[in-house]
Amino acid sequence: MQDLIVSFHTLDGVVHALDGVTFDVRKGEILGLVGETGCGKSATGLAILKLLPDNSEVVKGQITLEGDDILHKPEDQMVNIRGRKIAMIFQDPASSLNPVFPIGRQLLDVLKIHNEATDENGLRKLAHEKLALVELPDPESVMELYPHELSGGMQQRVIMAIALSGSTMLLIADEPTTALDVTIQAQLLVLLKKLKETLGLSVLLITHNLGVVRELCGRIAIMYAGSIVESATTDRIFKNPLHPYTRGLISSVVTGRLRGTVLHYIPGTVPSLLHPPSGCRFHPRCGYAIEPCKQSRPELLEVEDGHFVACYNMPKEPWWRT
Amino acid sequence: MNEAVSESIPVQRQQHFRELRVFLKLVLKNPLSLTGTAIIVFFVVMALVGPFIVPYPRQAEGVPDIANQLRPPDWQHWFGTDELGRDLLSRIIFGARISLMTSATVVSVAIILGMPLGAVAGYYGERLGAVIMRVTDMFLAFPPLLLALVVAATLGGSLLNAILALIITWWPWYTRLAYGQAIATRNLPFVDSARAIGVGDAKIIVRHILPATLAPILIQATLDLGSAIIAAAGLSFLGLGAQPPTPDWGLMVNMGKTYFLQHWWYATFPGLAILVLVLGFNLLGDAIREATDPKLSRRRLI
């Protein structure tokens, strides 16, 4: 994705949701897109598959899949990409499945679309395979069940199975575990990692949870108020965060080692995207803001090898946390 | 504590105004609701002003003019004349008043009866509420006009009796509507806190429950104003409503039934009047309903 700018036209005015988002996902890697609620990360995921609501407008930018421009593809061609090359799963598994159809029906319907040549029996076998892939026991009986008869974790597994029905290259996972218990969350993350290794699947993991990202992702992109402010390998980000926001974010994570110290937080609140601040959108809350920060938005520049930051005035103090 | 409360009230009012503005914007933007409002306004004006500008006022009230019996529409009688030679246009204009008044009466009395009943039933729940709702259900089990037919027939045919019959038929709908809302409101935490402070039941019902039930009832009322007109016309059509020589639209269609195969205008125009007025109410009501339904937000993907 290159410099994507997306706005929403609402009754209250124009919401500048994405203001120049740039990142890339490499083959077989899990990229973590991290940011707080409302920073536009979900919209980013939706934009890739052109699933944005009707009142949205893509002002400019580029999205390419292996060199193929998909931003400007017409709808009938997009249908070929969705679920086939790029798939997406969402946050609340219970509401992401159609409540009046049994799981099997939903899975088979999608399989049929992506594997037109296969017959009824072949599709059933394929369905069982997919369910086994996500480690669901007893596929026969699971397929008869209705979504509301499954637990949250199982629902999300089913959704993953359905999403991976085609020969998926990229899976966009929009906060897939946020609505689930921590233990289930751990299981699903392990599953994701396994899928990456066995299928060579690339994953765009959208989340606000730094812990998850550290576990799973090879690279991380930090997003704030509509644009990427820093991106690098996981190691680098945690060892040497450069953007003030990233530093603030990581410092805010509470661990046992902080016992007895004052809790750190970033002052202020996330800006409204209806009337975003001028220049760098973080500058009102930034302890390192200087004049240019108020004037224009800093570009995402490669500061070290593979480490990109968008900031005019990066803190010079070395990073003390591990 | 007092300051906090008195501060929040102007804020609340501001919020209400803002909601109102957004609501009006949505309703007026829609060409359908605009047309509906226009129609209603037109008929109301006609009802008010009509008697003064009507071409044949005395005929409208029933004075016959046999010489001009059953004339097709022409320049002197835009809608033609009936079997007693009376100008249909004038009678239709007069009829507007009757129709509007009838449906307004029916709907408002039904609300006055039904809404408090439903609110009380919902608030007290358990036994009192269950009893009230059982009775309401029984009334609701009747196919709507059937009850009205029976009552009107029992009481005899007249406009007043028709109105009475319709009120008896209509009140249970509002009771059920109010009941549903009352139950939802009753469970909200602020009702409990009001009780805890010691606010009496009656006051809670009047100040909190009733206003909450108002919104869906008003929407329903707009639509019901139209339905009541059709229902009243249906009764008149069967002879159970207004009696001749009253220029009631349903009655005119009924009279026209005998002649209309040869004289199409007689039944057509009064019926058309009914259609257009009811259309107006339905257009407006439908648009309001869509604008206020919280579930119909703006996300659209297909």
Next chain:
Amino acid sequence: MARGIGQYVVRRAAHAFVVVLGVILITFIVSHVIPGNPAALWVGAHPTAQQIQRATEELGLNKPIYVQFYIYLTSLLRGDLGVSIRTHDTVLSDVATGLTATLELIISAFVIAVIAGILVGVFSASHRDRVPDHAGRLTAIFGVSMPPFWLAMILQIIFSQTLHVFPLGSRMSTQVSVMYPLKTITGFNLIDSMLTFNFAAFGDSLWHLVLPSLALAAYPFGLTVRMIRTMMIEVLQENYIRSGLAWGLPSRLILFKYALKNAISSTVIALGMSFAYTLTGAFLDELIFVWPGLGTYTALSILSLDYPAIMGSVVVVAIFYVIINLLIDIFQAFLDPRVTL
């Protein structure tokens, strides 16, 4: 899963039963407030005081009200609806003949209304707030605003009188019923003529059904379009629709299979209610098309204050209505299993 539905059905049936009892009670009360002397009506024109006295005793009218009610209830359970004061036939037979005729009319109207309504509703919802949507909504509102008796008359004028395409009324033309007499098995002309291979009668009955059904279909059509459209719009916003799209399902499939099934479940309730309106509309239509159905019978009974007939037909219609609602509740449970929880 079947157990959940079973319990639900029992609950609804019990509720329906209580409601029916109440309906009978209410009707009884209302119709016994009738001024006028049913006994006099029974005897006919110019009754003498003696005849009236005898009739009163015969009809049991001199007993106190609650006794009369008890008698009525018990005879109801036996299937005895009394004897019509006007026609002097048993109410049961009168109602039976009328019922099938009316049902035939209502069912054909409903079928037309629902099919057309779903198509227009889905179409409208998928083009929300654009021109096709406004057109669809306008049609729906027209349907709902139409005074049924007026529409019937207009159809008669246009298609019968002027264009001579369809007949003016009745269920069959006298010509056909004489030349190809129809044996009454179920009371439904269309079914009976098929069963007896009487194709002339079939065609003729169908031909006679068209106008009345169309006139009657307007209201449920409008209601269906409105309900389907609202429900579809609601459903189309749900997350699972978005998931479906994200998995690559084409929009045609999503609209007609995934979204519709969810939408229909709630529409079914509205359809039940519209059935009631259709019933009353049927009464008015029957008068205009001279359709020998329950509506005509009931209207005539009411107008002549024939109270056993009134009771009988109202009770039958009400019971019918309650049963239909019960069936709709059950049907809904099948469509959307979550209802039973």
